[in-house]
Amino acid sequence: MRRRPQPIVALRRWLGRTPPPAVLAVLYLALIILGGLALKLPFMTRQTISLSDALFTSTSAVTVTGLAVIDTQYALTFWGQLVLATLIQLGGLGLMTFAVLVWSALGLQMGITHHTYLREDLNQTSYSRLTRLVWTIFRVVLMAEIAGAMLLCLSFMPATGLGPGLWHAIFHSVSAFNNAGFSTFSAGLTGYATDPVVNLVIPALFILGGIGYVVVADIHNRRFWHGWTLHTRLMLVGTAALIVIGVGLTAILEWNNPRTLAQFDSAGARLTVAWFQGVTTRTAGFNTTDIGGLHDSTSLLYMALMVIGAGPTSTGGGLKVTTVVVMLLATLAFFRRRTEIWAFGRSIGLDEVLKVMALIAIASVLIFSATFVLIASHEGHFLDISFEVASAFGTTGLSRGYTAELSDFGRFVIMVVMFLGRVGPLTLGFFLATRITPRVRYPEGQVHLG
Template sequence: MTPLFTRARRRLSRMPPPLVLATLYISLIFIGALAFLLPFSTPRPISFTDALFTSASAVTVTGLAVIDTQHDMTLAGQMILTVLIQLGGLGLMTFAVLILSALGLPIGITQRVYLREDLNQTSLRQLGELVRVILKAVLLCEGVGALLLALVFVPEYGFWPGVWHAIFHSVSAFNNAGFSTFSEGLTGWATDPVVNLVIPALFIIGGIGYVVISDILRHRRRWRAYSLHTKLTLTGTAILIPWATLSFAVLEWNNPDTLALQDAAWERMLISWFQGVTTRTAGFNTVDVGGLHDSTALMFISLMLIGGGSTSTAGGIKVSTFVVMLLATIAFFRRQTQLSAFGRSIGLVQVLKVMALTAISLILVFVGVFLLTATHDGHFLDISFEVASAFGTVGLSRGYTAELTDFGRMVIIAIMFLGRVGPLTLGFFLATQMTPRVKYPEGQVHLG
């Protein structure tokens, strides 16, 4: 072992785990960018900012694109993109632990601490079981998804091209990345029943969170045995999906650029279902997002900011955070001093964390919108939509990604990165606890 490696390892061990993980993600983004610059990755040379933006979008499983995946990438480039999506969605430490386990190597306490931070857990217990659940979920869902999607793509494109399209979309969907090997996304299969069932199923399962999946597999259908987190996530998801689907149908039913392109009512509802589910996390589209009404775009922004489940491949402030924030608001107006749900209390520390996460997320989005508005020409709603999509790691765009300057791309890259790994670094600061030495008398602050 060289002295340089020993010093680097010693310095790395002194860094807080969230900072180590953030550094690893940044390193992966730059490695991915260099891979896209290789001559076999693209049919023609691309700029470094193109490569960096694409790599960052893949690692953060966002899906915003400045180059056409279908025409501006070779098969090798698409494979590199798939690997980056898988690593970014699965989590670097989770992937590392899986490799160590497959090789029969021991997993030390340091690796477990990093894994705990990567999975946003508060305890080191049951991490091994959670990793095994993640491996089973990834292999099963992506494998079955690819087989089912092959039934659609193979007859149209031939065996090997069809198989590749199926594998790519299965990986992209389960990791909530939103990348597609087709320039127009999935608009060509807007009413295809297989695509409209398989793709949403993949990103719903990938987006509810590995902790929820583990809880469901462990306790099967026993609702009472589920943890409070699982109950809040499932309840919030069960409410948001129908609400988003029906809202999209009502707002876009007579829009000639979206739903009105279809004659049958069931076709419009099928498209509404797909867009209602994909907006919070996945980023796939079966309609022209640029043709949405402004009211629908504003609804999409709210859904993208909420995002999916915690410890999942989704972004946003997370469903559980949103639900706890609503419960805290209701409790305040009811003059309740204790917050509870499903027979379990929610501590003040958790409520404060929810408020901090929400406040910081809104400030980040506001700063992003301000920077792009001050440096770019464009419709305010388009810019806001782009920033919200980047923070929620969704990948939907109203066509504004191509208008970004190099500075604008850096802003979006930073927002995508913070939207994906921000809770890791933020959790470090939130977890820093200092016992006050002096207790001050309570004062009165006039609020509202």
């Protein structure tokens, strides 16, 4: 009988006893490093880039953020852009999908705790359904990105030619569905600010990718509204509300700003740009106008939207929409002196509220610490720096033009924020989902709050 090599045995043992999110965080790091080294190959770039440039770009791609320190159009060759698109696709699949794939591919048996967490996180009742959901995810990704690329060809091919137009369409479809925000155009999508196809297809892709695979599967498999789970209802209502707020306030605040909406003469063009920029802010990070030209009030609004982010088990980052919705429901219950939190005829458990509190607390500490460190080590406007940190945490990719001003240390800080913004909340959620029954109960004490 042939014995397996000792390193393989040791690896399987380590994977078997290590929590899936922790393993996958390591795999994310490995993917970032490999991506950075790949981008350093001579045929990947048209000009020499530093290791810092390569690692920052790889981190931004794997975490589907979109912050860039190099010009994707002119600095990268076709092969470099292909590597970038591959990193975006792998990063956009998400931790939970990777968990099922890795564990299934290696033939590992999940422990009860790991299995339970993954099953509950993806809202499934059995491991077989969990596996089916993974293949559903692949089908959704494939169909959405192919359809998106075909439609985007209608806009990109007439402007750039047959071959380049096809590649621009494929790249933007992958980038949009995975909420990455990378573009193969130096000026982003500003040249297509009023193009009807771009303004419909790109938002459709990143909204579909941002609401989460569980929601997509729920909508596809269950009866309208009453058959949907509480998570799906909260996610859809929260997403709709944030879209209305983002688009409406963008139009109101920027209507007469000559650097953004007011550069367009017609009301229809202004509303089109307000639609695209207001809806892309939470997750995708594309731009059809000058982000550096936004009013301070609009920038502050966008920071809040970026920190909120997309949905759980989606291609987006941030705190997640359902986290904020549960926080608001808990606050409302407190002021109404209710002892139970509920929505749409379903109650929300105390453990979920505690998880929300922990996620918001750790996000606040991370954002504050990163902003403080960057302000202490860099010259620059407070709003520009804090906007950059919020964009990195929400893995959005919008910038007021400050990314190029970062030192190597500043890039490292932003890379850490991008990584934790994508990986950290889910990893924390794993440990929060592991219930530990206390052996000792203490008498209740009084603490004065507020």
